[in-house]
Amino acid sequence: MIDHLTLTVRDLARSKDFYGRALAPLGYAVRMEFDGMLGVGPSGKPAFWLKQGEVPTQPMHIAFVAADRPGVDAFHAAALAAGAADNGAPGLRPDYHPSYYAAFVFDPDGHPIEAVCHRAPAPAGARKKAPRAASGRAARGKTKAARARPRRKGSKRR
Numbered sequence: 001m002i003d004h005l006t007l008t009v010r011d012l013a014r015s016k017d018f019y020g021r022a023l024a025p026l027g028y029a030v031r032m033e034f035d036g037m038l039g040v041g042p043s044g045k046p047a048f049w050l051k052q053g054e055v056p057t058q059p060m061h062i063a064f065v066a067a068d069r070p071g072v073d074a075f076h077a078a079a080l081a082a083g084a085a086d087n088g089a090p091g092l093r094p095d096y097h098p099s100y101y102a103a104f105v106f107d108p109d110g111h112p113i114e115a116v117c118h119r120a121p122a123p124a125g126a127r128k129k130a131p132r133a134a135s136g137r138a139a140r141g142k143t144k145a146a147r148a149r150p151r152r153k154g155s156k157r158r
């Protein structure tokens with residue numbers, strides 16, 4: 001829904017260091033830098049921008065997606081190690097929904113930052129889905145790609 005947003009921070013270098021460290025466990029990194037601005041995100045797409053300037057009086061709440069619960073834990077530990085103040089240990093917040101697993105910190109400017117994983121963990125003993133075996137034309141080597149492969153001398157096309 002939201003493509004990107006920009007957060008104003010007082011000290012860009014300080015916030016670059018903080019977000020670089022706190023968001024590394026979630027797979028985000030600084031991807032682009034301009035004069036007085038930088039973009040953080042997954043590879044290829046900086047969705048979260050920092051801009052040097054006067055911080056608005058009202059703190060802004062931002063939640064980052066974590067792929068799994070250990071990612072939320074690692075975000076919280078990395079953010080505290082980078083100097084964040086704690087605003088809520090990693091854990092379920094069932095008031096939001098039953099598998100809402102999140103952790104909360106304050107960034108160097110006092111913005112309340114969160115990492116959240118909405119997915120319920122796989123039930124114990126659940127196995128990963130095995131890849132589907134090839135069938136039909138693909139299995140018989142009659143796909144376009146298979147037809148394009150050079151034949152070995154003497155071999156017949158079936």
Ligand SMILES: N[C@@H](CCC(=O)N[C@@H](CS)C(=O)NCC(=O)O)C(=O)O
Pocket residue numbers: 060061087088089093104112114
């Ligand atoms: N200390 C609380 C923090 C909860 C929290 O910040 N929740 C968010 C919603 S996910 C919120 O109320 N944000 C509003 C704001 O910070 O302005 C906890 O650990 O549960």
